Amino acid sequence: MKSRFFGQVTAAVLVNSLYEMRNYPVVLVNTVLSPLSFLLVIAFVSKGGLIGDAIEGGFIMSMFSSGVSLQGDLSHLKNDFKLQDMVVASPTSPFTYVTGMALAELVYSIPALAVLTVLAWIFIHPSAVQALVLVGVMLMMFLSSIAIGFTLATFSSDIVQSFAFSRLISTLFSTLPPVYYPVTYIPLPFRYAAYLSPTTYAAVISQNATGFLSEPGASIAIDWGIMIAVTVVLFLVAAKKARWREV
Amino acid sequence: MGGELVCSELTKVYDSSKGKRALDAISLAVPARGVLSLIGMNGAGKTTLVRILATQLAPTSGVATIDGVDVVKEAKRLRSRIAVIPQEARTVPWMTPRQTVLTYLMWRGCTYSESKKKATDALGRVGMQEQSDVMNRRLSGGMKRKVLVATVLAADADVSFLDEPTTGLDPVSRRELWGFLEEIARKHFLILTTHYLEEAEELANVIGIMDRGKMVGIGSLESLRSSLKYQYSIRLPASAQVPQLDGVATPGRDGGVQILTNEDEAYRLSQLFLGSGTRFSVNRVSLDDVFFHYVRADIGEHGAQ
Known part of the structure; x- marks a missing residue:
C-alpha cells in the first residue's frame, strides 16, 4: 500500500515537473526570476537596508506561488488533456494526486529556494532556531496555497479562467501585502487591510524571528495561531468543497 | 469478467x-x-x-x-x-x-x-x-x-x-x-x-x-x-418509378428513394426491378436504418436530414 502511494505520488511529480522541466527548461528561469525580481527592487530602493526582509519575502512568495501554480497546472491537465478524469477513474485518491502534484510544484521551486538559501546564508546568517521558524512559515504558506489551488482547480472549466485566477491570487496574497518589507511601513488605516492576507502574518513572524521587526511574544503567538487556523480552514474547505467526482 | x-x-x-x-x-x-x-x-x-x-x-x-x-x-x-x-x-x-x-x-x-x-x-x-x-x-x-x-x-x-x-x-x-x-x-x-x-x-x-x-x-x-417492422431496405434512384408495395417508400438520405419492406416483398420487388431494368440495391436494414427508425420522431426537431 505504501509503495503504491509512493508510485502514484512519483507519477504526478514526473508528469507535472520532471518531464516538463526536461523539455521546457525555460519554466525554471521564471520560477527563479519572480521572487528574485521583487527582492532586487526592494534591496535597491532601500539601499540594502531591507535586503534581509526581502530575502524572507522571496521565500514566502516562492512557497506561496508554488501552491498557486498548482491551480493553473491542475486545471491545464484537467481541462486540456482530461488527465484528471483518467486519474479519478483509477485507484489514486484525490489526496495522493494532490500530494504528488504539489510536490511537483516544490520541485520547480528548488532553484529559487537554492538561490534564496545562499542569499540568506550571506545576509541573514540565521541560527538553527531561526531557520526552523522560517521553514515552519514556508510550510504553512505552501499548505495554504495548495489548498486554495486545488479547490479552485477542481471548479475551473477552462485554462484562461484558471490562469486569470492564479494571477489574481498571486497579486492579492504575495505582491500587494507587505511580504518583502515590514508591515510597519504601511500607514495605519491600510495596515489593517494587509492583515487580511495570511502572507502578512508569515512575513511578520519571519521578520520578528530574525530580528528585522520587534513584536511582543503574545502578538507573534497570535500571528502563528491565525496562520495555522487559516491553513486548517483552507484545507477543510478543500476537503469539503473540492470536486473530485463531478456533480 | x-x-x-x-x-x-x-x-x-x-x-x-x-x-x-x-x-x-x-x-x-x-x-x-x-x-x-x-x-x-x-x-x-x-x-x-x-x-x-x-x-x-x-x-x-x-x-x-x-x-x-x-x-x-x-x-x-x-x-x-x-x-x-x-x-x-x-x-x-x-x-x-x-x-x-x-x-x-x-x-x-x-x-x-x-x-x-x-x-x-x-x-x-x-x-x-x-x-x-x-x-x-x-x-x-x-x-x-x-x-x-x-x-x-x-x-x-x-x-x-x-x-x-x-x-x-x-x-x-x-x-x-x-x-x-x-x-x-x-x-x-x-x-x-x-x-x-x-x-x-x-x-x-x-x-x-x-x-x-x-x-x-x-x-x-x-x-x-428484429424490432423493426420491415427488415429489408431497397434503394432506388430518385427518378425510378415506385410500384404499389407492401412496405414504406421514403426519400432516402442519399437523395434517392428508400423502400423498407419484408423479405418476401423485397424478393418480389427485386424481380420486378430486374425485369424493368431499374437500377437498385437490396440489403437487410443497416444500423443506420435502425438508428434513424429509433430517433426518427426527433429528426425534424433536431434539424437533421
Missing part, C-alpha cells in the same frame, strides 16, 4: 441545465463482456452515462452496478477494475508515449519497473515501439490516439470506457484502432461511444441507442433489426 451492467432509473440533471435531464431514468441490464456501444446524436447523453459508470460523475438519482459493484457507493472498489479514455482526451505534449503509459500505470498502482515493462509491451502491441521515446507533440493524430489506446491495453482493466476514441481519425487509422479495441474486448468488457454507426456495427455485441437522455433502443444489431 462475468456479471452484468445494470442501470436502474439512472437520472442526471446538471445544476446549470435548468432542470433539463441529461439522463432520463435509464434502465438496462446487459452482460458485462464484449463491446457495448452507445450511439446517439450530440447531447443524447452518451458521455454523461459513461462518466457516471466510470465513477467520474455523480448521478442525480438511480442506481448503476457493474458486476454487482455500485458505481456510487463502491466507487473506490470499482476504480481498481476500470480504465478510461475520456472524450477529447489528449496526450500531454511534453511527454513521450512510453512516459504517458508508464505514469498512467503508476497511478493505477503498478510499480515503476512493472509499469515500464507493461508500457513497452502495450506500445509494441499497437505498433509504436519505434515512436516510444518520441515526444507526443511530434506524433500524428492517429499515433496520439494509439498511445491512449495503449494505456487502456496496458491497464488490462476488467472494464474499459472509451468515449469517442476514433473521432477525427482517417478511415485507415480508424480501422487499425478497431483491431486494438477488439483485442481489448476479447478479454474484457469495453464500453464505447461513437458517432460512427459502422464502428458500432463492426465492433459491438450490444448497441445502445440514446436520444435526448433516454435509451430508446438496446440489444444486439440482430435484435434491434
